[in-house]
Amino acid sequence: MRAAEAELVDEGVSVDELMRRAGEGAARWVWRISGGRPVTVLCGPGNNGGDGYVIARSLRHSGCDVTVVSAFDAKDGAAARARESWEGEIRGTGEGVRGEVLVDCLFGYGLSRGLSDELQSLLQGLAQTHHKLAAVDVPSGVESDSGRVLSPIPHYDLTLALGAWKQAHCLMPARSKMGRLELVDIGIGEVEGAAHVVERPRLCAPEPDAHKYTRGLLTIVAGEMPGAAMLSAKAAMRAGAGYVKLLSDHSHPDAPAGLVIDGAELADLLSDERIDAILVGPGLGRSDASRARLVAALQADCAKVLDADALHLLDKQVMDGTDASRIVVTPHEGELAKLSETFGVRADSKLDSARRLAEASGLTVLAKGADTILAAPGEPAQFFPPASSWLSTAGTGDVLAGIAASRLAHHGDPAQAAREAVFLHSEAAHLCGPAFTADDLAETVSSAYARFL
Known part of the structure; x- marks a missing residue:
């Protein structure tokens, strides 16, 4: 963000102009949710306070009743000039201040420590x-970089x-506190290598x-x-692959029409050169026999999605001779921790774990959860x-794995398959409504697919 802003300044856009764009753009959203009722703006000492x-x-010019509260003098530069341009009173405390909307402009991106007790009390009191x-x-x-909550908010x-x-x-956990998210355009361009x-x-x-x-x-x-595995198969059949085959020696009376089930020798079945992708892991188990099935799947010459139990069985020995660049892994946070331990990755956050695991293993990592992250070797986080x-209910991860594997079989691109799977999974959940x-x-999934045509 700093690099993007610096590039605009180098092109001749002043910091004051960037602050005007940001403040006026934000004011339009505040006006919408205030309905013209009183607004309080809590300002800090830096550029966020200047905004x-x-x-x-801007709100006052639109006819809104505005109160400004600030426990600070503004720093030099654009923030100080913005403060000087405010023609109303600046209150030093929140005592007696009430309104429809409180606008928090204390601190923006770059904060690295929690709020003081005094500021925390001021913010909570106004809230x-x-x-x-x-x-x-x-x-x-x-x-702003990690999503950590440094103070109770x-x-x-x-x-x-x-x-x-x-x-x-x-x-997470920051996103859970943020409510609706909206982007205010101030003319920032793309920064090469940045997460997106x-x-x-x-x-x-x-x-x-x-x-x-x-x-x-x-x-x-x-x-x-x-x-x-049956759940994965049902999802995969609806996500674009033309042919889904379940390799199982179990009875499946609930199998949908069109699903081919084969219980023959696994190695023989996996030698079929027509196979475009393999999914292994959902319901696999963690026994020696399960490990042997995973090894057989990894030895096949095609793209793969590894999920669930396969992620607990996976290690460098099992991976030996396998092309990691053609493999997507879909761990939840516990499985991500296990994979990180397996591949010698040390990290203090989910984001860092996913990034470092991708680099250490060569795998495409779809770290799923409330804050899903996609990390691929040599690529910025997504x-x-x-x-x-x-x-957040049992079995939805099996559905995601089936969708990802179906997309991978369709076109063979691990990262693209992971991206498409997340969106199809999310859209299917939206269509299901509550408590599905x-x-x-x-x-x-097929109804969700229709939304992307």
Whole structure:
């Protein structure tokens, strides 16, 4: 963000102009949620506080009743000039201050320590006397790069990212506090090598001359608990692959029509040169027999998705001779910790673990959860818009793995398959509504797919 702002300044855009763009853009959102009712702007000493004074001035010009509270003198530069341009009173405390919306402009990105007791009391006190809370850039008390909450903070109704998304907007626990997220454009361009939020994909219908093999043959290796692999298969059949085969020696009376189930010798089945991708892990188990099934799958010459139990069995010995660049792993946080231990990765956050694991192993890592992260070797981290919290139910990870494997069988690109899977998974959850089951989710994938055509 600093580099992007510096580039604009080098091009002749003043810091004052950037502050004007940010403040006036944010003010339009505050005006919408205030409905013209009184607004309080809490300003800090730096540029985030300067944005606050511009917001206050813009709102007053629109006819809004605005109160400014600041326990600081502004620093030099644009922030001080913005403060001087505010024509109203600046209150040093929040005593007796009430309103519809509190706008938090205490501290923006770059904060590395928690708020003092005095500032925390000021912020919390004002939060209790306003109906709605809006944070400008990030809530005060949040570390913008990691998403760590450095001080106890209230829940916000709206967070306005200035110029570009910060990593905290995509990472827990901070994101859970931010409410609705909106981006205020100030003319920031892309920065090469920076992490970014993944854009919504565009999928396509099969070509007129397509057949089941041109659309991709996916093979799913079942294990000791066949229900999980069946969930993956149901999702995969609805996510674009033309042919889904379940390799299982169990009985499957609930198998959907069109799913091919084969219980022959695993090594023979996996030698089929027509296979485009293999999914192994859901319901696999962790026994010696399960490990042997994983080894057999890894030895096949095709792309792969590894999930669930496969991630606990995976190690450098099992990976020996395997092309890691063609493999997607889909760990939740516990599985990510296990993989990090296996590959000698030390990190103090989910984001760092995913990045370092990708570099150490060569794998494409889709670290799933409330803050899903995609990390691939040599690539910047990629983040996703928030998904439904109703996904926090058993079996939804098996559905995600099935979707990812189906997309991988279709086109063979690990990172692209992971991105498409996250969006299809999220859209299917949205279509399901509240309190759905993993089976409901799997059956809704084809309806979700239609939303991306």
